[in-house]
Amino acid sequence: DGGITQSPKYLFRKEGQNVTLSCEQNLNHDAMYWYRQDPGQGLRLIYYSQIVNDFQKGDIAEGYSVSREKKESFPLTVTSAQKNPTAFYLCASSMQEQETQYFGPGTRLLVL
Amino acid sequence: KQEVTQIPAALSVPEGENLVLNCSFTDSAIYNLQWFRQDPGKGLTSLLLIQSSQREQTSGRLNASLDKSSGRSTLYIAASQPGDSATYLCAVRRSQAGTALIFGKGTTLSVSS
Numbered sequence: 001d002g003g004i005t006q007s008p009k010y011l012f013r014k015e016g017q018n019v020t021l022s023c024e025q026n027l028n029h030d031a032m033y034w035y036r037q038d039p040g041q042g043l044r045l046i047y048y049s050q051i052v053n054d055f056q057k058g059d060i061a062e063g064y065s066v067s068r069e070k071k072e073s074f075p076l077t078v079t080s081a082q083k084n085p086t087a088f089y090l091c092a093s094s095m096q097e098q099e100t101q102y103f104g105p106g107t108r109l110l111v112l
Numbered sequence: 113k114q115e116v117t118q119i120p121a122a123l124s125v126p127e128g129e130n131l132v133l134n135c136s137f138t139d140s141a142i143y144n145l146q147w148f149r150q151d152p153g154k155g156l157t158s159l160l161l162i163q164s165s166q167r168e169q170t171s172g173r174l175n176a177s178l179d180k181s182s183g184r185s186t187l188y189i190a191a192s193q194p195g196d197s198a199t200y201l202c203a204v205r206r207s208q209a210g211t212a213l214i215f216g217k218g219t220t221l222s223v224s225s
Contacts, residue, residue, distance in 0.1 A: 004155075006155075033212050033213075035212075035215075040217060041217055042116065042201065042203075042214075042215035042216050042217045042218065043156075043201070043203075043213070043215040044215075045212045045213070045214075048212045058212060088153075090155055090156065092156075099143075099144055099161060099163075099205065100146065100158050100161050101146065101158065101212075101213060102158065103148075103155040103156040103157070103158075104155050105154060105155045106153075106154065106155045108153075
């Protein structure tokens with residue numbers, strides 16, 4: 001069953017802690033993306049990757065880091081430098097030539 | 113800077129009604145436009161994608177149109193059903209290669225039975 005999985009569904013972060021959100025896809029997609037969604041807001045791009053071992057900052061990359069060591073995986077780390085991390089995080093992927101982006105179920109990050 | 117606006121922010125209709133959701137964007141130099149559906153607390157489901165060279169796309173009861181020159185797109189839903197209740201998001205892809213989507217804030221639709 002092809003698709004995008006994100007884990008965990010809920011994540012709690014303590015003050016000063018780094019946390020990592022997982023995103024895996026078995027669609028053989030080249031491009032992967034991380035978006036952040038706040039209540040009543042549209043999605044905003046954090047980072048994206050067009051190919052393995054390469055990634056680009058989006059509009060709100062400060063306080064976040066990513067890696068793309070494998071085609072299937074694009075984990076996002078929320079660092080302690082991100083002062084307002086509470087949000088719904090969505091991962092997406094696409095084939096370059098198809099353009100349609102497919103989204104995972106999301107991870108909700110809360111601060112303790 | 114590209115901005116995407118969706119009006120109205122919320123819409124309530126009785127079951128069976130036809131309705132139109134609006135999306136406008138400030139820079140007409142887009143690569144394509146995509147409509148998504150989002151259920152509460154869930155990820156996004158792609159509904160329709162319109163390339164910049166196309167005028168409309170249809171899928172079942174959904175029809176999306178694109179007028180690039182005026183910076184507008186509409187999503188038409190025919191014979192609405194309670195199961196259509198969700199937030200509908202419009203997103204444009206910039207012309208440059210290797211960039212991602214720019215989203216509107218969405219229209220939350222409620223269809224009552």
